[in-house]
Amino acid sequence: MELDLGPELEKFREEIRTWIADNAPEGLADLTDWNSSGFASGNASYEDALTSPLYAQWSDRLLAAGMICASWPKEYGGQDWTAIQNTIFAEEAFRAGVPTVNRGFGESMVGPSVMVNGSQAQKDHFLPRIISAQDIYCQGFSEPDHGSDLGAVATRGIIDGDEIIITGQKVWTSQYYRANMIFVLVRTDTDAPKHRGISYVLLPFTAENGVDKRPLRQITGAAEFGHEYFDGSRAPIFNIIGGVNNGWRVAMTTLGHERSGSATIAYLQHEKEFWELVDLARKHGRDKDPVVRQQLAWAYSHVQVIRFLGLRILAQIAAGKEPGPEASMTKLFRSDFQQRLGEIAVHIEGPEALIRPESTGPHEREPGDYVLDPWQTAFLAGRSHTIYSGSNEIQRNIIAERVLGMPKEPSAYQG
Numbered sequence: 357m358e359l360d361l362g363p364e365l366e367k368f369r370e371e372i373r374t375w376i377a378d379n380a381p382e383g384l385a386d387l388t389d390w391n392s393s394g395f396a397s398g399n400a401s402y403e404d405a406l407t408s409p410l411y412a413q414w415s416d417r418l419l420a421a422g423m424i425c426a427s428w429p430k431e432y433g434g435q436d437w438t439a440i441q442n443t444i445f446a447e448e449a450f451r452a453g454v455p456t457v458n459r460g461f462g463e464s465m466v467g468p469s470v471m472v473n474g475s476q477a478q479k480d481h482f483l484p485r486i487i488s489a490q491d492i493y494c495q496g497f498s499e500p501d502h503g504s505d506l507g508a509v510a511t512r513g514i515i516d517g518d519e520i521i522i523t524g525q526k527v528w529t530s531q532y533y534r535a536n537m538i539f540v541l542v543r544t545d546t547d548a549p550k551h552r553g554i555s556y557v558l559l560p561f562t563a564e565n566g567v568d569k570r571p572l573r574q575i576t577g578a579a580e581f582g583h584e585y586f587d588g589s590r591a592p593i594f595n596i597i598g599g600v601n602n603g604w605r606v607a608m609t610t611l612g613h614e615r616s617g618s619a620t621i622a623y624l625q626h627e628k629e630f631w632e633l634v635d636l637a638r639k640h641g642r643d644k645d646p647v648v649r650q651q652l653a654w655a656y657s658h659v660q661v662i663r664f665l666g667l668r669i670l671a672q673i674a675a676g677k678e679p680g681p682e683a684s685m686t687k688l689f690r691s692d693f694q695q696r697l698g699e700i701a702v703h704i705e706g707p708e709a710l711i712r713p714e715s716t717g718p719h720e721r722e723p724g725d726y727v728l729d730p731w732q733t734a735f736l737a738g739r740s741h742t743i744y745s746g747s748n749e750i751q752r753n754i755i756a757e758r759v760l761g762m763p764k765e766p767s768a769y770q771g
């Protein structure tokens with residue numbers, strides 16, 4: 357079913373479709389399956405495609421046309437695209453089999469947080485650097501002992517003249533190997549109640565700045581996470597967003613965007629995965645199996661629910677509301693779905709799912725990286741969905757307290 361978005365947005369869709377057809381370099385769509393990036397972990401063709409001249413050309417054209425960070429306000433280098441226009445662009449790129457080029461954590465989390473909480477000088481300095489990819493960010497919130505209880509972060513930030521000096525550790529840092537900047541939560545006041553002694557810092561993420569980055573191997577064989585040790589790493593006080601000891605408020609802006617970020621277009625990829633799963637069932641002669649058929653019907657109906665949950669968030673954003681606790685419902689629903697989808701896939705594959713392809717990792721960041729087939733990856737990576745961006749238990753707490761109005765859970769912590 358296609359939604360009737362009205363003539364103006366249909367015209368926008370036509371323009372975008374034509375622009376993509378005119379500007380996507382020939383051969384870009386054939387480099388890899390760009391629409392399967394969810395399964396990209398350890399995927400050689402995807403990683404190679406990202407470094408190809410065709411991708412660079414496409415990226416330059418998008419940049420020149422203002423189509424990177426296009427949902428940002430014009431004054432910050434965007435196009436003021438609404439959430440609906442952004443979704444239309446993603447849908448059209450998906451349809452053409454070409455990638456949207458986004459600036460990752462910088463675009464979806466740091467930028468919005470700086471726009472809401474930063475000074476004019478900080479906006480002028482940091483936002484253009486995100487658009488141009490001069491600054492590529494990763495997220496330094498979690499620590500070995502503090503994940504869900506983010507307010508308890510222990511990494512220290514000490515103000516020294518016009519600098520802040522940072523010492524401590526961060527862990528589970530996704531895409532750390534691409535980043536030259538990290539946004540970190542650090543404790544700048546050890547006496548204040550825990551949520552009031554935190555600062556949000558944009559920190560140069562380099563060995564020269566005292567950052568020791570170590571890869572962490574995942575169950576899927578890839579090493580996409582980092583564990584970082586900060587030993588007197590420095591940033592100018594200018595890089596503290598929202599003011600010293602005011603980082604909790606900024607972190608909440610960031611998390612609101614993290615949890616709603618991809619919700620509006622997620623169904624595209626889920627729907628594609630669903631049809632690949634149907635093909636898998638056919639290939640294994642399981643498409644007549646009544647249990648498998650029930651599982652597929654379950655999966656399809658869930659993809660549709662995900663689509664409508666996304667549209668609900670879209671409608672909220674379009675109405676000018678900040679993404680709220682409803683984003684937790686979508687995150688929870690999708691996490692359970694993705695985990696179950698992986699289980700259904702390996703059930704269809706049968707004993708074959710127990711044997712991994714004979715190959716070492718194509719992009720070794722650690723000796724001994726290995727690759728899996730996409731469904732093995734989906735099954736094993738499924739464990740992570742109910743943990744990252746706030747675990748399922750945390751999402752349920754948010755829904756209980758902020759959507760259903762239930763009493764706040766008792767906390768063992770002070771503050």
Ligand SMILES: Cc1cc2nc3c(=O)[nH]c(=O)nc-3n(C[C@H](O)[C@H](O)[C@H](O)COP(=O)(O)OP(=O)(O)OC[C@H]3O[C@@H](n4cnc5c(N)ncnc54)[C@H](O)[C@@H]3O)c2cc1C
Pocket residue numbers: 494495496497498499500501502503504505527528529530531740741743744745746747748749750753
């Ligand atoms: C794929 C992936 C990518 C990630 N990327 C990043 C990243 O880029 N940057 C970053 O900073 N972090 C990242 N993380 C870390 C992630 O944010 C944390 O793992 C997550 O917040 C949980 O924290 P924890 O691992 O310390 O578990 P804990 O907080 O110790 O939780 C352990 C268990 O206790 C439960 N629990 C905790 N508190 C409560 C409560 N109040 N009520 C009920 N149950 C509770 C949890 O649900 C969980 O089951 C990533 C994690 C994954 C899996």
